[in-house]
Amino acid sequence: MMIAKNIDKRFISILEQVSDPEIPVLSIIDMGVVRSAVIVNDIVKVEITPTYSGCPAMDVIGDDIQKALKDAGYNSEIDLILHPAWTTDWITLRGRKALEDYGIAAPLDAEADKDVLLNQKRLVKCPQCKSTNTKLVSQFGSTACKAQFQCEDCQEPFDYFKCLK
Amino acid sequence: MKNEKLYNYILGIADNNLILGQRLGELCGHGPNLETDIACTNISLDLLGQVRSFYQYATKVEGQDKTEDDVAMLRTEREYLNVLLVEQPNTDFAYTIARQFLFDVYHLLFLQELQKSNDFTLVAIANKSIKEVSYHLRFSSDWIKRLGDGTQTSHQKIQQAIDDLWTYTDELFHQTETDKIMVEHGIGVDVTKLRDTYYVQVGEVLAEATLQVPESKYFQKGGKHGIHTEHLGYLLSDLQYMQRTYPNMKW
Numbered sequence: 001m002m003i004a005k006n007i008d009k010r011f012i013s014i015l016e017q018v019s020d021p022e023i024p025v026l027s028i029i030d031m032g033v034v035r036s037a038v039i040v041n042d043i044v045k046v047e048i049t050p051t052y053s054g055c056p057a058m059d060v061i062g063d064d065i066q067k068a069l070k071d072a073g074y075n076s077e078i079d080l081i082l083h084p085a086w087t088t089d090w091i092t093l094r095g096r097k098a099l100e101d102y103g104i105a106a107p108l109d110a111e112a113d114k115d116v117l118l119n120q121k122r123l124v125k126c127p128q129c130k131s132t133n134t135k136l137v138s139q140f141g142s143t144a145c146k147a148q149f150q151c152e153d154c155q156e157p158f159d160y161f162k163c164l165k
Numbered sequence: 166m167k168n169e170k171l172y173n174y175i176l177g178i179a180d181n182n183l184i185l186g187q188r189l190g191e192l193c194g195h196g197p198n199l200e201t202d203i204a205c206t207n208i209s210l211d212l213l214g215q216v217r218s219f220y221q222y223a224t225k226v227e228g229q230d231k232t233e234d235d236v237a238m239l240r241t242e243r244e245y246l247n248v249l250l251v252e253q254p255n256t257d258f259a260y261t262i263a264r265q266f267l268f269d270v271y272h273l274l275f276l277q278e279l280q281k282s283n284d285f286t287l288v289a290i291a292n293k294s295i296k297e298v299s300y301h302l303r304f305s306s307d308w309i310k311r312l313g314d315g316t317q318t319s320h321q322k323i324q325q326a327i328d329d330l331w332t333y334t335d336e337l338f339h340q341t342e343t344d345k346i347m348v349e350h351g352i353g354v355d356v357t358k359l360r361d362t363y364y365v366q367v368g369e370v371l372a373e374a375t376l377q378v379p380e381s382k383y384f385q386k387g388g389k390h391g392i393h394t395e396h397l398g399y400l401l402s403d404l405q406y407m408q409r410t411y412p413n414m415k416w
Contacts, residue, residue, distance in 0.1 A: 050214070050293075052210075052211060052214060052297060053211055053214030053215045053217070053218060053293055053294060053297060054210035054211050054212070054213050054214025054215070054217075055214065056210075081289075082218060082286075082289040082290060082292070082293045083285075083288070083289035083292060083293075084292070085289075085292045085293040085296065086293075117303070118303065118307075137200065138199075138200035138203060138204065139204060139300075139303070139304055139307075140200070140203050140204040140207040140208075140304075141203065141207075142203075144207050144210055144211060144297075148200070148203075162300075164296055165296065
């Protein structure tokens with residue numbers, strides 16, 4: 001997945017310093033929540049979109065973006081947009097890798113995700129030992145975007161980032 | 166005039182989310198086990214997130230100085246327009262699940278229709294919410310089947326909850342004057358058209374769960390006009406406590 005087109009190149013590296021407070025290894029660029037960042041009349045207008053409606057991280061992310069841009073010498077305005085709705089397809093490849101390294105299994109495609117969450121199929125790869133002998137513990141997890149799993153080989157519990165389309 | 170109607174129409178949708186979200190939030194730390202506790206509070210969070218988008222839009226439409234918090238926290242009982250179903254208490258886990266399931270089926274059908282509205286903001290909120298609500302419906306349907314097709318006790322309890330809450334289902338399809346006007350403007354959803362599909366879908370899950378569809382044709386309504394069951398007052402006193410005790414407080 002590519003980074004959204006409407007992000008002015010000079011802001012990418014600044015915005016990459018901002019991460020989701022719940023998943024500090026994942027920058028908001030790799031998360032796909034930044035939909036545009038353009039400069040209008042000397043103010044950087046940044047559009048972000050929530051992963052889930054009730055995601056409490058959005059306010060913090062908005063503040064962090066303004067701070068990062070301020071440190072780089074820019075004033076900014078944050079706009080929260082709902083359309084088009086965020087999907088897990090917007091997480092970049094680098095983002096998926098960062099999730100795995102952090103111990104969160106990255107989202108499967110929609111079909112496989114359904115099989116896993118509804119039919120208890122064993123397709124999610126354990127981020128620790130890479131086994132797919134994993135079972136669903138709960139459809140809901142520590143944040144709205146995750147479900148809880150356990151690896152039956154190494155016994156480690158872990159989060160799975162649910163597919164959202 | 167049109168703005169006032171639209172404002173009320175948005176509240177009619179959003180208040181269901183707020184009140185059900187509050188009910189589910191009551192389970193935080195009180196769920197029957199850790200996983201369902203987390204599930205109920207996650208669903209609550211989704212509903213409250215959606216309600217923020219609706220209330221933000223409502224205050225914009227109204228064009229006065231109100232904030233989303235004023236709308237959520239500072240109305241009186243008669244000014245809440247949620248359906249009676251969502252304010253019913255968490256009598257036991259069976260009631261929580263039955264209430265959730267009976268609402269989720271409706272909620273998903275409603276949002277699918279709202280996606281066709283000619284109001285761009287409502288469509289955007291519907292598009293966002295629908296993904297979350299499909300997940301809620303999976304969760305509640307799953308539990309209906311597990312409890313219905315579980316032990317004798319779980320079967321009896323979930324049947325009882327469905328029987329008791331059934332009386333609040335018909336109100337979901339009751340059309341208010343505001344609803345009618347919004348349908349005429351191409352903004353609102355004609356809820357009367359959802360009724361048949363709703364009862365078919367509910368019936369399918371109940372059948373799979375080896376549960377009986379209640380035969381009673383006696384239905385309660387009033388919530389959409391602000392006439393509530395006694396439970397709402399208690400819920401609001403909890404919900405509004407902080408704002409009433411410390412006016413204008415902020416996090």
